[in-house]
Amino acid sequence: MPKALNILLIEDDEIEVMKFNRVLKSFEHSHRVVEADNGEDALVILKEKVIVPDIIVLDLNMPKISGIEFLDILKKNDALKYIPAIILTTSSNHKDLLECYRLGIAGYVLKPLKYEDYVDRIKKLIDYWSVNEIISQ
Template sequence: MKNLNILLIEDDMIEVMKLSRAKKSLQLEHNIIEANNGEEALQILEDKSNLPDIILLDLNMPKINGIEFLKILKADDQLRYIPTIVLTTSSNQRDLLECYKIGIAGYVLKPLKYEDYVSKIEKLLSYWSVNELISV
């Protein structure tokens, strides 16, 4: 299994810590780069020599929301191919359809229970670490 470079775009520090804790408890070696909002993420993505393997994106953020960020990402010839997984509390059907229309690789609802969250993160990251779309 490949160690992934993951760009986490999340404005809630508790969620950032939760992912970090899940990674530690699962003993995963993935590298997580954190961005607090879409603008910060776009600055990180300007370095085309060091692009992430996958992006985990929250939808509800200040400045640029997740959907606006996706539109900017998909308009870029190089960035559009980075698999982007929405990790959100929003079960809004309109959000879901809009995200798939723009072109996401997955839409995962954050469960309330921590154990369920860890289980979902484990499945999500193990899938992407064996996926052939991610070049070794």
């Protein structure tokens, strides 16, 4: 049975945040999204336990610390390293892809240009994680 997810969305582009939230609102389940517009703010959210996310969805290109730097910090933290981190990015750079998987991401999703394709990818991502068994903190 699918469940509602607690999602930490790390994205600095307000339009992308609005688009992500709009797509989630169209789904059957009410997923809770907490937003951070950079990796530093996301680390504060995780440290202060504002939310214990079931999944983290993040962009690679962000101010302050990049998505890769955030992942490196996340995956070295024994309390946080099991939270699935999914990259949602425009970067099709093979080097980024390899580095993210080396750090232990759970998925790498390219943002498509067409809105319908974006909706389809986000739906598949959320459907998968809402039926997956996730380690609780």
